[in-house]
Amino acid sequence: MTAEPDGPEDRLRRFATIWSRAVFPVTSTSLTRPELEEQLLPLARRLSEALRARSFEAETPKAVGAALVGAHCTDPDALARSLDCVDAYLVLYCGEDGPQEDLRTRCSRLQHAMAAGFAQKLRERTLAEQEAIAQAALRAQGVVAQALHASEARFRAVFEGAAIGIGIADLQGNILEVNGALVRMFGGGEQAVRGRNVSEWTHADDAPQVWRLYDELVRGEREHYHVEKAFYRPDGTVLWTNLTVSLLRDPDGQPQYQLALMEDTTERRLLNLRLRYEATHDALTGLPNRTLFFERLEKVLAAGEGQRFGLCYLDLDGFKTINDSLGHAAGDRLLVEVADRLQSCATAPGEMVARLGGDEFVALTTGPDTHREVDDLAARIMNALVAPVRIEGRELTVRGSIGIVEGPAGEHSPAEVLRSADITMYRAKSAGGNRFELADPEADARAITRHGLTTALPAALERGEFFIEYQPLVHLGDGSVRGAEALVRWLHPQHGVLGPDRFIPLAEHTGLIVPLGRWVLEQSVRQVGHWRERCGEPGPLRINVNLSPCQLTHPGLVQDTVDILERAGVSPEALCLEVTESALIGADDDLLKPLRRLAEMGVDIALDDFGTGYSNLANLRRLPVSVLKLDRSFTQSMQQFPADPVDLKIVEGIVSLAHSLDLAVTVEGVETGAQAEQLRILGCDTAQGWYYARPGPPDRLHELALVDATG
Ligand code: C2E
Ligand code: CA
Numbered sequence: 001m002t003a004e005p006d007g008p009e010d011r012l013r014r015f016a017t018i019w020s021r022a023v024f025p026v027t028s029t030s031l032t033r034p035e036l037e038e039q040l041l042p043l044a045r046r047l048s049e050a051l052r053a054r055s056f057e058a059e060t061p062k063a064v065g066a067a068l069v070g071a072h073c074t075d076p077d078a079l080a081r082s083l084d085c086v087d088a089y090l091v092l093y094c095g096e097d098g099p100q101e102d103l104r105t106r107c108s109r110l111q112h113a114m115a116a117g118f119a120q121k122l123r124e125r126t127l128a129e130q131e132a133i134a135q136a137a138l139r140a141q142g143v144v145a146q147a148l149h150a151s152e153a154r155f156r157a158v159f160e161g162a163a164i165g166i167g168i169a170d171l172q173g174n175i176l177e178v179n180g181a182l183v184r185m186f187g188g189g190e191q192a193v194r195g196r197n198v199s200e201w202t203h204a205d206d207a208p209q210v211w212r213l214y215d216e217l218v219r220g221e222r223e224h225y226h227v228e229k230a231f232y233r234p235d236g237t238v239l240w241t242n243l244t245v246s247l248l249r250d251p252d253g254q255p256q257y258q259l260a261l262m263e264d265t266t267e268r269r270l271l272n273l274r275l276r277y278e279a280t281h282d283a284l285t286g287l288p289n290r291t292l293f294f295e296r297l298e299k300v301l302a303a304g305e306g307q308r309f310g311l312c313y314l315d316l317d318g319f320k321t322i323n324d325s326l327g328h329a330a331g332d333r334l335l336v337e338v339a340d341r342l343q344s345c346a347t348a349p350g351e352m353v354a355r356l357g358g359d360e361f362v363a364l365t366t367g368p369d370t371h372r373e374v375d376d377l378a379a380r381i382m383n384a385l386v387a388p389v390r391i392e393g394r395e396l397t398v399r400g401s402i403g404i405v406e407g408p409a410g411e412h413s414p415a416e417v418l419r420s421a422d423i424t425m426y427r428a429k430s431a432g433g434n435r436f437e438l439a440d441p442e443a444d445a446r447a448i449t450r451h452g453l454t455t456a457l458p459a460a461l462e463r464g465e466f467f468i469e470y471q472p473l474v475h476l477g478d479g480s481v482r483g484a485e486a487l488v489r490w491l492h493p494q495h496g497v498l499g500p501d502r503f504i505p506l507a508e509h510t511g512l513i514v515p516l517g518r519w520v521l522e523q524s525v526r527q528v529g530h531w532r533e534r535c536g537e538p539g540p541l542r543i544n545v546n547l548s549p550c551q552l553t554h555p556g557l558v559q560d561t562v563d564i565l566e567r568a569g570v571s572p573e574a575l576c577l578e579v580t581e582s583a584l585i586g587a588d589d590d591l592l593k594p595l596r597r598l599a600e601m602g603v604d605i606a607l608d609d610f611g612t613g614y615s616n617l618a619n620l621r622r623l624p625v626s627v628l629k630l631d632r633s634f635t636q637s638m639q640q641f642p643a644d645p646v647d648l649k650i651v652e653g654i655v656s657l658a659h660s661l662d663l664a665v666t667v668e669g670v671e672t673g674a675q676a677e678q679l680r681i682l683g684c685d686t687a688q689g690w691y692y693a694r695p696g697p698p699d700r701l702h703e704l705a706l707v708d709a710t711g
């Protein structure tokens with residue numbers, strides 16, 4: 001039992017354990033470590049879900065950050081340790097087999113959102129505390145005023161025992177009384193406060209209203225005010241306070257004293273600054289992060305008439321290869337070096353560099369004349385990357401692709417601008433990389449679907465957005481249904497049903513075709529198993545599944561296929577794999593080996609789209625192929641009646657050659673009865689096309705086959 005591999009739940013639990021161990025030492029709770037782990041487990045689950053969610057959504061990780069504050073993990077170290085833990089282990093334990101690159105980017109965004117949520121929650125809590133203190137201050141004012149008139153002793157008790165600093169001054173600002181807490185805030189020396197005048201306590205960071213409110217109060221025009229104020233301590237350090245000042249009147253109602261209540265917020269303020277810094281900067285490179293960049297871009301785009309912006313979106317070429325071959329540590333050092341170089345490119349006022357995540361950076365320039373400036377900026381960046389980077393004794397050449405967007409403020413949202421830059425960068429990359437391209441709205445529109453579809457593909461497979469339609473294969477001799485070809489479709493949440501021509505090339509390009517193809521094979525084989533159980537006549541149904549060239553070269557092809565057949569309890573004879581002619585042209589023995597092994601097991605291999613490539617017919621002999629699928633173009637030429645005699649001759653020739661090589665011939669794209677008849681006369685064995693049925697749900701085929709068998 002112990003040898004069983006961990007399930008997702010076990011891994012999630014392991015992550016929560018590690019997390020609890022990391023933060024437990026710095027929490028201020030009465031919980032035990034295992035109890036804390038129980039509290040962190042649901043948070044871990046939410047992070048894990050957010051990591052793998054279809055689209056990034058900051059609310060969940062923000063809520064997790066906030067929940068940390070709720071769980072008494074308010075120490076800044078608790079946040080830092082949590083972020084470290086997420087950084088090091090979340091993808092490892094909860095990333096499953098998703099694309100690592102995307103998961104890493106997603107993971108760093110999660111951390112930023114977590115930090116932001118943490119900071120925000122802490123701020124809210126601070127505000128709530130301040131509110132409570134202000135309430136207490138008002139109550140204290142009543143008590144103190146009373147005490148002043150009543151008993152000096154009782155006043156002393158309230159005054160000295162208070163945890164917050166209390167001071168009393170006359171209306172000229174001379175400080176008459178201070179309590180111990182206040183003295184301690186100023187560093188402990190009585191002389192630092194007693195006997196001084198309030199007016200000496202100006203500070204460079206005083207908000208403009210601080211002294212206006214003070215004047216109003218001492219003139220008797222206001223009863224109290226509340227501000228945040230800094231003071232210099234005698235040792236030169238700064239004390240930050242929440243200051244509440246109230247006017248004390250004598251029994252006749254005449255202004256007499258001012259009473260100050262102050263709470264030391266220095267620590268909390270530093271913490272907030274640090275949190276703000278952490279939430280807005282990239283831990284690896286120290287550059288502003290996505291959050292800060294968005295804030296900045298938002299401001300820039302909201303600027304008035306005449307203001308323009310220019311943005312360079314940089315993505316390193318081949319960074320993944322470096323990371324994979326030299327390791328993450330080397331990858332990190334490269335990123336730090338690149339960050340430093342970028343920073344030195346954008347030093348003018350109005351310029352900024354940020355890291356968006358992974359190997360993506362942005363440089364922003366603003367002002368009235370960004371048109372020229374942004375080109376210069378991009379050129380400077382390309383230049384800065386020219387010199388190789390030395391890491392671990394190697395000289396690494398760094399290249400990048402830049403997408404440039406430039407324009408007037410006030411026309412687009414930050415997200416639109418960034419997307420446009422991203423697409424443009426993608427265009428620069430597809431053109432070979434190591435270059436910059438300027439955004440072009442028309443090219444963008446064309447690229448959007450392509451780019452959008454590509455990025456949506458992996459999640460689409462996880463979310464089950466693909467489905468398969470089956471198109472019957474009919475025996476030309478007796479018209480019976482012999483099987484079907486599986487044709488995959490994508491039910492895209494925005495674009496509706498997309499045909500394979502829209503996304504198969506993208507899936508091939510990104511490598512997703514391997515898991516997608518495996519999924520299609522698995523579904524189709526299971527489906528043919530069901531059909532075979534339900535209708536035996538007139539002969540067992542078979543399934544044709546398309547294979548992309550990339551699947552052919554994938555080392556797991558044979559084993560995966562064997563496993564899939566075994567698991568579904570379907571014999572190899574029920575399966576026909578379709579490979580395009582072009583994929584096998586010039587194929588060497590290595591490439592053919594897996595196909596040959598499958599053919600030896602009894603799987604049929606069909607040469608798809610035959611006649612579109614230039615395979616030497618004699619060459620067919622050395623391919624492990626048992627079916628020729630004539631391309632639709634042959635059928636199309638038989639649309640007219642009578643058909644072109646030359647075409648007929650060609651097809652006749654192919655059919656007789658195929659038969660002499662023991663190959664069956666299937667024709668595609670049969671749309672009319674006349675075509676079907678013609679092809680039958682020419683000796684073709686099976687046909688497929690709209691004349692018989694369009695591709696459709698699996699039950700349709702079952703019905704067709706059944707009608708056949710009974711009727
Ligand atoms: P294909 O293998 O040549 O598939 C036949 C295509 O012809 C299908 O288009 C089918 O819907 C269409 N068709 C069928 N009968 C007729 C007809 O009478 N007239 C006309 N005009 N067309 C007909 P579909 O479904 O758009 O598939 C396009 C291509 O996508 C397929 O061409 C195949 O190469 C590829 N494909 C489909 N599913 C998969 C898959 O699961 N894996 C891979 N690698 N490729 C797939
Ligand atoms: Ca096919």
Ligand code: CA
Pocket residue numbers: 608609629631668
């Ligand atoms: Ca075909």
